[in-house]
Amino acid sequence: MSTILIRGAKILGGEPADVLIDGETVAQVGTGIEAGDATVIEAAGRILLPGLVDLHTHLREPGREDSETVLTGTKAAAAGGFTAVHAMANTFPVADTAGVVEQVWRLGKESGYCDVQPVGAVTVGLEGKQLAELGAMHDSAAGVRVFSDDGKCVDDAVIMRRALEYVKAFDGVVAQHAQEPRLTEGAQMNEGVVSAELGLGGWPAVAEESIIARDVLLAAHVGSRVHICHLSTAGSVDLVRWAKSKGWDVTAEVTPHHLLLTDELVRSYDPVYKVNPPLRTEADVMALREALADGTIDCVATDHAPHPHEDKDCEWAAAAMGMVGLETALSVVQQTMVETGLLDWAGVADRMSFRPAAIGRLEGHGRPVSAGEPANLTLVDPSYRGAVDPAGFASRSRNTPYKGRELPGRVTHTFLRGRATVVDGKLA
Ligand SMILES: [Zn+2]
Numbered sequence: 001m002s003t004i005l006i007r008g009a010k011i012l013g014g015e016p017a018d019v020l021i022d023g024e025t026v027a028q029v030g031t032g033i034e035a036g037d038a039t040v041i042e043a044a045g046r047i048l049l050p051g052l053v054d055l056h057t058h059l060r061e062p063g064r065e066d067s068e069t070v071l072t073g074t075k076a077a078a079a080g081g082f083t084a085v086h087a088m089a090n091t092f093p094v095a096d097t098a099g100v101v102e103q104v105w106r107l108g109k110e111s112g113y114c115d116v117q118p119v120g121a122v123t124v125g126l127e128g129k130q131l132a133e134l135g136a137m138h139d140s141a142a143g144v145r146v147f148s149d150d151g152k153c154v155d156d157a158v159i160m161r162r163a164l165e166y167v168k169a170f171d172g173v174v175a176q177h178a179q180e181p182r183l184t185e186g187a188q189m190n191e192g193v194v195s196a197e198l199g200l201g202g203w204p205a206v207a208e209e210s211i212i213a214r215d216v217l218l219a220a221h222v223g224s225r226v227h228i229c230h231l232s233t234a235g236s237v238d239l240v241r242w243a244k245s246k247g248w249d250v251t252a253e254v255t256p257h258h259l260l261l262t263d264e265l266v267r268s269y270d271p272v273y274k275v276n277p278p279l280r281t282e283a284d285v286m287a288l289r290e291a292l293a294d295g296t297i298d299c300v301a302t303d304h305a306p307h308p309h310e311d312k313d314c315e316w317a318a319a320a321m322g323m324v325g326l327e328t329a330l331s332v333v334q335q336t337m338v339e340t341g342l343l344d345w346a347g348v349a350d351r352m353s354f355r356p357a358a359i360g361r362l363e364g365h366g367r368p369v370s371a372g373e374p375a376n377l378t379l380v381d382p383s384y385r386g387a388v389d390p391a392g393f394a395s396r397s398r399n400t401p402y403k404g405r406e407l408p409g410r411v412t413h414t415f416l417r418g419r420a421t422v423v424d425g426k427l428a
């Protein structure tokens with residue numbers, strides 16, 4: 001059994017302390033811990049966080065291994081400081097049966113870089129017509145608790161109601177990709193000043209907000225849990241805040257890119273900025289940051305959406321929607337939330353580990369850094385400054401909007417149950 005001593009790191013940004021990892025577990029936390037024959041990591045000035053948890057990752061396997069596999073995606077996750085990711089169901093075949101979710105779960109086990117918790121589809125084939133085998137996916141080895149047709153909206157109110165009723169039995173949650181389909185037909189970007197000037201089809205905020213309004217009401221009516229994926233507008237924030245004020249069981253996530261980027265970038269016509277939901281306005285970005293800071297938005301989720309270059313390096317209208325995000329998420333959160341004074345590192349631990357693990361009912365992750373807990377940990381050097389170089393990504397895809405942009409912070413080490421998956425910023 002290997003023992004590792006992390007010396008002098010600031011746990012959740014607090015006072016420097018030592019953390020001794022013995023095998024798979026945090027054995028001791030304190031000051032002046034004797035190293036003995038442990039491997040010592042000198043970590044003065046660094047921040048120690050619980051391993052990050054992503055509620056929203058597209059690993060693409062099975063079916064689109066040209067863009068990502070479970071192995072490359074979990075390597076990217078580890079490089080970004082994640083120890084658990086939820087793998088979205090829009091694969092080929094769709095993860096709408098016990099067989100497919102078990103396949104993804106098994107591939108995650110074999111990868112060894114990051115725990116993979118499969119998300120089950122809400123409807124058969126993501127077609128929105130017939131409920132998938134939610135109970136069978138929950139009862140499978142994968143133990144699915146989060147269900148989503150992400151990529152598509154569950155737009156039929158009756159189907160959404162039935163899904164919410166069904167998952168109640170096993171404390172599951174429906175994660176909704178809120179996009180009214182009729183209001184977004186032919187939409188290419190946020191509907192507003194920029195779309196009018198560019199003559200691109202607009203994607204109105206109300207297409208997102210109308211579904212959120214309906215679904216928080218449905219969740220309240222049924223007495224079930226609903227989670228709203230990738231909030232992108234100020235109006236969506238208002239609706240979630242209102243739902244929470246009523247005491248309803250509503251949670252929400254925001255992506256790093258919606259905390260930083262705006263639709264002004266679309267003027268470049270560079271499809272790297274094409275994403276669903278679209279980049280919005282500066283006012284929306286500010287509202288999302290405020291909401292993440294005050295807890296209205298529960299967590300950051302990457303919506304890591306890898307695409308091969310032939311699906312992105314083409315004209316705007318033809319390009320696929322989505323951006324990779326696992327390897328830059330923490331840096332973007334540091335820049336937009338920590339360096340703006342909106343969130344401290346304990347807040348980052350909450351929004352990127354504790355709360356997403358709690359929403360997914362994930363065991364062994366999102367735990368405090370204390371003795372007896374599983375050693376799922378992330379060590380960050382917040383003083384690092386460097387330009388993003390996609391050539392160094394572990395992901396199979398390179399569709400990052402941050403190429404060449406300087407972002408703060410770097411994950412130096414990630415530990416999955418005591419095993420170092422990242423050492424000195426490199427995959428182990
Ligand atoms: Zn989505």
